[in-house]
Amino acid sequence: MDQDDLIRMLDSGDKNQFNRALAIIVNQIKGQFFSWSRKNYGLKGLKDEVIEEVFVETIIVFDRKISAGGTKILTSAINAYIFGIAKIKWLEFFRKREVYEEFSDLLDAVLITLPDDDGPDDLKKREFEKLSNALYTLSSDCRQLLTLHYWEDLSYAEILELMPELGNANNCRQRKFYCLDKLKKILLPKKQK
Amino acid sequence: MAIEPQELENLELFLKGALSGAEAKALKRKLKEDQAFYAEAKSYAKLIHTLEQADPNRARVKAMVEAVPVTQSPKVIPLRPILSAVATFAILVVAIVWIIFAPRDTKAYRKLGFPAEIHSLQDQAEARSEAEMKFDKKRFGEAAKLFAEEYRKTKNRDLLFNYAVASLRAGHFQQAEVVFEKLAKSDYNHNQQAELFYAMSLYLSGKEEESKNAITGMLEDEGFRNKEEVRRLRAKIEKNKKK
Numbered sequence: 405m406d407q408d409d410l411i412r413m414l415d416s417g418d419k420n421q422f423n424r425a426l427a428i429i430v431n432q433i434k435g436q437f438f439s440w441s442r443k444n445y446g447l448k449g450l451k452d453e454v455i456e457e458v459f460v461e462t463i464i465v466f467d468r469k470i471s472a473g474g475t476k477i478l479t480s481a482i483n484a485y486i487f488g489i490a491k492i493k494w495l496e497f498f499r500k501r502e503v504y505e506e507f508s509d510l511l512d513a514v515l516i517t518l519p520d521d522d523g524p525d526d527l528k529k530r531e532f533e534k535l536s537n538a539l540y541t542l543s544s545d546c547r548q549l550l551t552l553h554y555w556e557d558l559s560y561a562e563i564l565e566l567m568p569e570l571g572n573a574n575n576c577r578q579r580k581f582y583c584l585d586k587l588k589k590i591l592l593p594k595k596q597k
Numbered sequence: 598m599a600i601e602p603q604e605l606e607n608l609e610l611f612l613k614g615a616l617s618g619a620e621a622k623a624l625k626r627k628l629k630e631d632q633a634f635y636a637e638a639k640s641y642a643k644l645i646h647t648l649e650q651a652d653p654n655r656a657r658v659k660a661m662v663e664a665v666p667v668t669q670s671p672k673v674i675p676l677r678p679i680l681s682a683v684a685t686f687a688i689l690v691v692a693i694v695w696i697i698f699a700p701r702d703t704k705a706y707r708k709l710g711f712p713a714e715i716h717s718l719q720d721q722a723e724a725r726s727e728a729e730m731k732f733d734k735k736r737f738g739e740a741a742k743l744f745a746e747e748y749r750k751t752k753n754r755d756l757l758f759n760y761a762v763a764s765l766r767a768g769h770f771q772q773a774e775v776v777f778e779k780l781a782k783s784d785y786n787h788n789q790q791a792e793l794f795y796a797m798s799l800y801l802s803g804k805e806e807e808s809k810n811a812i813t814g815m816l817e818d819e820g821f822r823n824k825e826e827v828r829r830l831r832a833k834i835e836k837n838k839k840k
Binding site: 423431438459460463507535577581 | 602643667
């Protein structure tokens with residue numbers, strides 16, 4: 405399938421067509437991505453899981469951008485555009501690795517407590533469930549703001565287009581902070597406060 | 598409150614690996630020095646991380662990516678470096694062959710650095726032009742042979758002169774010497790030039806004393822027109838002796 409067909413499917417407005425096109429792109433590019441990553445970043449002793457992680461992050465960004473702006477945002481061929489994103493994601497990965505090497509317990513905070521017999525997968529599942537429930541206890545404005553920022557990865561300028569009532573970027577930032585704080589209070593056990 | 602909105606903003610970027618420079622340093626310092634801030638940052642970090650991971654679209658894309666196995670791309674023979682090495686080797690071989698076999702003036706002539714050129718006869722027959730072309734290509738031996746053949750046919754003394762020049766350039770100094778001497782003593786139009794080249798061929802064939810005498814003779818000869826050229830040849834010879 406050539407690039408024009410893929411672009412047509414991505415722009416079709418049909419979610420199934422979009423997902424099919426994305427699956428084809430992933431299929432076509434994954435092996436190439438692994439080879440390219442090994443060639444360019446392999447000297448740093450990378451494992452396949454790490455390359456997979458960066459690939460997932462890259463495709464997530466591609467998915468978000470195309471979902472939001474359509475293929476008119478493409479400034480080059482699809483592959484080249486994805487590899488452009490990947491370069492940034494690799495840079496971020498190495499910076500992130502440094503952060504977590506220096507502050508190894510930064511993600512060790514407890515959001516929910518579980519009985520002792522629940523494994524790590526259950527914990528993750530329960531955390532997501534609890535978070536979804538907590539999101540729905542927030543006001544619709546807060547929920548929209550947090551999901552646009554963390555799930556759609558929109559900038560404040562883009563959020564303001566969808567939520568003009570927030571006025572400006574500074575208000576947007578303050579409001580996000582307030583909403584996040586509310587969410588934290590809902591989720592975190594009282595003894596942690 | 599231990600954490601401010603702007604600090605939270607920076608923490609988010611820091612966790613994504615998107616914060617660098619002075620802001621990253623300041624945040625790191627605060628995380629290390631302020632325990633209350635660290636505790637607060639930790640709970641926000643976990644919350645933000647969980648929130649990001651809970652994105653349903655993320656889960657969809659992740660599942661799609663993970664379902665695709667990594668196909669090992671076939672081992673590709675690195676043609677580029679091999680071709681590059683072969684090309685370099687070929688260029689090297691050609692260069693060596695060219696250095697060894699390319700026609701050129703003899704070392705003695707080049708070292709002296711006094712030019713000896715033929716009289717062009719381009720408006721005449723094809724064979725002469727061919728001789729001149731051979732001369733231009735520095736194939737002096739072949740040019741001398743062609744000039745000699747043509748001279749035998751036409752008795753044109755310019756061709757004899759050219760034969761002597763080509764012989765000189767080919768390193769056949771004694772043949773050149775004999776012919777230049779003959780032309781110098783004749784009523785040939787360019788007999789003075791022949792005399793100059795005669796002195797030059799004497800020097801090149803190792804007869805330094807005779808060459809010196811020939812040069813002195815030309816300089817003392819009041820009828821010799823181009824003494825400047827003679828002095829130039831003498832200077833070149835002197836310089837060459839010092840090398």
